[in-house]
Amino acid sequence: MGLRIKNIDIVTMNSENKIIMNGNIYIENGIITHIGEELKEYKADETFNGRHMIAMPGMINAHTHMGMSLLRNYADDLPLHQWLTEKIWPVEAKLSSKDIYWGSLLSMTEMIQTGTTTFCDMYFYMDEVGKGAEESGIRAMLTRGIIEDRNDPDKKLNESRELFNRYHKASNDKIRVMIAPHAPYTCSPEFLVKAKELASELGTGLHIHLSETEKEVQESYEKFGKSPIEHVYNLGVFDVHTLAAHCVHVDDNDIRIMVEKGVHPVNNPGSNMKLASGFAPVQKMIDKGLFVSLGTDGASSNNNLNMFKELNLAALINKAVDKDALSVKAEDALRMATINGARGLQWENQIGSLEVGKKADLILVNMDKPHLTPKHNLVSSLAYSAYGSDVDTVFVDGKILMKNREMVTIDLEKVKYMAQKQAMDLITR
C-alpha cells in the first residue's frame, strides 16, 4: 500500500515555509505518513526517484468556470460589453450538458498537466463536472453559479441543494460543494440572504464574485449607497464562510470588513488584465492579514487554466502597480496558489501543504531544464521561472493522475477530439 518518493527536494508550504533538500515522502492510503529522512525499516510497494525534481503541494485553482474552455480564443480583443452580449452570452445560452462535460474534462486535463490538484468551479450542469472529477480523480469544489431567476427564485437553489446531497464529501471526500450566488449585481438582496441561509443550513460556504470591475462598484453605490462588499456585509452574508472572487476594486473599508468577517479573496490576475478590470491590491490585503488565494477564472478570459502562469503573474504585476519590487514576494505568491487556496475552500486541514497527516495531493516539478538552470533558490525558481509544462507527475489522494507527463486517468486524445467537436457544434448550433 505504501509509496515512497526519494531523493526529492521538498517545498512543504507549511507554516514556516520549510524546505527539505534531498528528502523522502512516504504515502499510505492517500495520506502523507512521513516527510524527511529515509525510513530504513519501511518497505514501500512503489518508489519514485525524485532526482532533479521538486515536490510541492498541488496547486489549488480557487476560482474558475471550466465549461467555458470550449470558448477559449473564440472572441478575444473585443470590448467587454460586446464580448458578453454578442459573443459569450448567446453561446452560453446554447450550452448543453454534453458541452459542459467535455469542456470541463478539457479543463481538468489542462489543470492536471500544469500541476493543479484541486479546483473550485462555478458554472452550471454541475453534475457533469462532478462526473468528470470522479473519472479524472482530481479534487473538486463544485459550486452551481446562480444568476437569480425572478420567475422561479428557488429553482437554482434547489439544484444547489441536490448537488450538495449528491456530491458533498463524495469520492472519499475528494468532492465538496458550496453555494454560489453569482454576484450582488445579478442577485437581489433577498436572494443573497436565501443563498446564505441555504449554505448555513447545509454547513458549507459561499462562492461569489465581488468588486470585479469599477463599473460594478459605481453601480452598487448608485443603487445601494455602498460598495458591493459593504452591501453584502450588511445583509449578513459574510456570517457564513465566503470565498470572494476578484476583489479588484476594494477600498480600505472593504478590506477592513473582509478582515473582520474572515472573507477569503481570490486573486485572478490574468483575467483581470485581459478584461481590463484592473489590479487587485494584493499586498495590502496580505498585510492586513487576509489569506488571498489564486484562481485562473475561465478560459475565455485568461486564456489558460494554468496555475503556474497565474502564480508568475501574481508574483509580477503588483510589484509594478505598487512601485515596490518587494510587493507579493515569490513565497507569498506560492502560498496564494497552495495553502491559501485550501483555506479559501475550508480544506486546509487536509490539503494545501505537504505535512504528515494531510492528503497526498502533490506534484513533482522537473527542474532539469535550461530555464531552471542554475539552481540558486527553489521558491524563486517556482514562482519566477517554472512553467506548468515542467510538472512531471501529479498525485491526488495518493493516486497518480499524471506520470512523467503521461495522463493516467484521462483519455487525452478523446478529450481533445470531443472538446473540439463540441466547440464547433456549439458555435454553429
Add this chain to the structure above:
Amino acid sequence: MGLRIKNIDIVTMNSENKIIMNGNIYIENGIITHIGEELKEYKADETFNGRHMIAMPGMINAHTHMGMSLLRNYADDLPLHQWLTEKIWPVEAKLSSKDIYWGSLLSMTEMIQTGTTTFCDMYFYMDEVGKGAEESGIRAMLTRGIIEDRNDPDKKLNESRELFNRYHKASNDKIRVMIAPHAPYTCSPEFLVKAKELASELGTGLHIHLSETEKEVQESYEKFGKSPIEHVYNLGVFDVHTLAAHCVHVDDNDIRIMVEKGVHPVNNPGSNMKLASGFAPVQKMIDKGLFVSLGTDGASSNNNLNMFKELNLAALINKAVDKDALSVKAEDALRMATINGARGLQWENQIGSLEVGKKADLILVNMDKPHLTPKHNLVSSLAYSAYGSDVDTVFVDGKILMKNREMVTIDLEKVKYMAQKQAMDLITR
C-alpha cells in the same frame, strides 16, 4: 537542397498579417522560395509534415543580457538598490569570459527551446557570445554594453570596433554588430556623441537603455533639465538608427521625438514588472506609429528568456493599465515579437515575417494540446494561450536547430552542467 513543410497553417506576419490554412512552405539555400499551394513538379530533399502545427516567423528577442542567466533566481525579492549594489554588481565584476560563454549558451538553449531565432544581446566578453552563436546557429545581434570608463574612454569603443570587424555580417550574415552605450546616466554627453559617431562611421545602429525608471527620468531633469530621450535627441544621437530598450517613463514629447527620428523602442514587460519599473505606454506608442518591439531583458530580472511568455505579458498588461480591453491586441503583440523586432535591428528585409525571398527563420508550434483546444483563432491562440514549450521545431537560415523538441546543434546536457558549475563557482569566487 530543397526542403518542404506541408499541411501547415501559416501565420505569415506579412504587411497584411496574412494567414494560410493547410499550406506549404518551400526553402532552398536558407531562403523561403514559395509559400502556399503545393508545387507538384518540385522534388524536395526533405519534407516535414506540419499537421497540427502553426508555422510562424521565429521570435526576435530585441533586448537581453544573456550572460546574466547564471544569476537567474540568485537574488530575487530585494529592493532595486540593494539588488544591484550588494548582489548583481559585485558578482558581475567577477564574471569571466568562460562564465559569459556558458551563461550565453544556456540563454541560447532556452531561447531556441522557446522559439526565438534572433537575439540582440547587450553585455561584455561579446566574442564569447559570438562564438556561442556560431556554434548554436542562432541569429545574433551583438552589442558590447558600455558603461563609460572615465579613465580610458576609448577602450570599450575600440572593443566595439574590433567586435564589429570580427563579427559584423559573419556566418552567412547571421551575425551583426551594433554599438551600445549603456544609458545616458552611465555615459556622459560627450561619450554618447562619440559612440554615435562610431556607429555612423561603421554604418550600423545604436542600442541603448532609455527611460527605464522614474528615478532615471527625475535625475535627468535635475542634471540636464530634460528627459533622457530629449537629452539624447539634443545630442544628435538619434541621427543614427537607435534601438531603445524599456522606454517606460516616456511622455508625449518623448514619443513625438521618437516618431520624428524613427527611434525603435523595445518593450520589456516582464523585467519592468519584476523590478517595479512600471508599464510602458505601448498602445500609445503604436498609435503614434512607432514600431514597438519586444525583449525579455536579462534572466536575473525576468527570470526567463522566453518570448512566448513575453508575448503573453505584452498582450495582457496594457489592457489593465489602459483600462481598455482593446489595448495591445493579440495581432499587435505578435508583430512586436516578430517583424517589429526585425525593424528594430534593421533586419526587416531578411527576417521577421514569412515571405518569399526572406531568410528561413521560422518555428513550428504544436497546437495539438489541451490548452490550445479548441481551435477558434490562430493569432489569439499564439498570443493568449500558447507557451514556449509548445514550440516543436526551429529553423534559422533554413537549418534545423531543434527538431521535435530535441536540440540539434547544442549539447543540452553539457550546457546545463557547465552553466550550473560556472554559476556555483562564480558566487563563491
